[in-house]
Amino acid sequence: MDNINGGPCTDTTPCTVIDFANFDDGTSACAKFFDRPVELKQKAPHPPEGWKHRGYTGIGVERGFHADKIAMVHSQVLDFKESFDFGNDSEPARLQNMSKLLPALALGIPGVPEGFFHEYHQEADNQVRLLHYPAAPAESFLNGEKGRINAHTDFGTCTVLFQDDCGRLEVKSPYEPGKFISVPPIPGTVVFNIADFLMRWSNDTLKSTLHRVRVPPQSLNGGGIIKERFSIPFFIGADHKKTVDLVSLVPSTVDCLPGCFGPDGPKKYDPVNVGQYINMRLNAIH
Numbered sequence: 001m002d003n004i005n006g007g008p009c010t011d012t013t014p015c016t017v018i019d020f021a022n023f024d025d026g027t028s029a030c031a032k033f034f035d036r037p038v039e040l041k042q043k044a045p046h047p048p049e050g051w052k053h054r055g056y057t058g059i060g061v062e063r064g065f066h067a068d069k070i071a072m073v074h075s076q077v078l079d080f081k082e083s084f085d086f087g088n089d090s091e092p093a094r095l096q097n098m099s100k101l102l103p104a105l106a107l108g109i110p111g112v113p114e115g116f117f118h119e120y121h122q123e124a125d126n127q128v129r130l131l132h133y134p135a136a137p138a139e140s141f142l143n144g145e146k147g148r149i150n151a152h153t154d155f156g157t158c159t160v161l162f163q164d165d166c167g168r169l170e171v172k173s174p175y176e177p178g179k180f181i182s183v184p185p186i187p188g189t190v191v192f193n194i195a196d197f198l199m200r201w202s203n204d205t206l207k208s209t210l211h212r213v214r215v216p217p218q219s220l221n222g223g224g225i226i227k228e229r230f231s232i233p234f235f236i237g238a239d240h241k242k243t244v245d246l247v248s249l250v251p252s253t254v255d256c257l258p259g260c261f262g263p264d265g266p267k268k269y270d271p272v273n274v275g276q277y278i279n280m281r282l283n284a285i286h
C-alpha cells in the first residue's frame with residue numbers, strides 16, 4: 001500500500017479491516033484510530049489542498065461548512081471534530097461494495113434504467129471518512145464556542161452514512177422551511193443522502209439533503225459533558241478519470257439524466273466534468 005504522498009508505506013502496524021455490515025466494528029476501528037496520539041495521526045496528514053481528500057485532519061482545521069452551497073464561508077463556530085479520509089488509491093475493489101446500491105437508486109428515478117449508474121461508477125472514486133466528535137463540556141456548545149458539523153450538503157452522487165448510538169444528526173425538513181428533523185440512529189440501518197452532483201445530474205428532480213450534527217440547546221440543561229460521537233460517511237462519487245477523454249485530455253462531461261428533462265422541464269445546467277466539479281467543491285473547504 002502507498003502512503004498518501006505517493007511513497008511506499010513504512011508503517012508495519014497491521015491494517016484494520018472495517019466490516020461495513022457491522023457498524024459496531026466500524027466504531028471500534030474509529031475509536032482505536034482516534035485514540036492514538038496526535039503526533040502519530042499527523043504522520044498521515046491531510047494535504048493542505050482540498051482536492052486530495054486523504055489523511056488525517058485535526059480538530060479545528062477544516063473550515064466549518066456553511067449552508068450556502070458553493071460559496072462556503074468560514075463559520076464562526078469551531079467544528080469540534082477530527083477525521084481521517086481514505087479512498088481508492090490502492091484497492092479500488094474494496095471500495096466498490098456500496099456502489100451496489102446504485103441500481104436501487106436508479107429504480108426510483110422514472111426513465112433511468114436499472115443499470116444506468118454502473119457505467120459512471122466503475123473507478124470507485126468513492127471516499128470514506130472516519131469521524132470523531134470528542135466529548136466536551138455542555139457549556140462549550142451552549143456558548144457557541146464549539147459545534148459538531150454545520151448544515152451542509154455532500155458533493156458527490158450520494159452518501160451512505162453510518163452513525164453510532166449518540167444521535168444528534170438532523171436533516172432539513174422537505175416540508176417546513178427552516179425546520180430540521182432529528183434522525184435518530186436505528187441499529188442495523190444506515191442513512192442514505194442524495195448529494196449535490198446527483199441533484200444537478202437529475203435537473204434538481206432529486207434534492208440533496210441538507211444535514212448537520214449539533215448539540216441542541218434544550219439537551220444541555222443538565223450541563224455536564226456531552227459524550228463523544230463516531231460516524232462513517234461513505235461518499236459515493238462518479239468516475240473522475242473516465243470523464244476526461246484520455247486521448248485528447250479534454251474533460252468529457254456528464255449531461256442531464258434521462259427522464260429528468262423534457263418540453264415541460266428543460267435542462268437547467270450545462271454538462272459538467274465530474275472531477276472538476278468535485279475538486280472545486282473540495283477546494284472550498286480546505
Ligand SMILES: O=C(O)CCC(=O)C(=O)O
Pocket residue numbers: 129131149154161163169211212213230231232233
Ligand atoms: O457525522 C455525521 O453523522 C455526519 C457527517 C457528515 O455529514 C459529513 O462528513 O459530510
Ligand SMILES: [Fe+2]
Pocket residue numbers: 152153154211233
Ligand atoms: Fe455530510
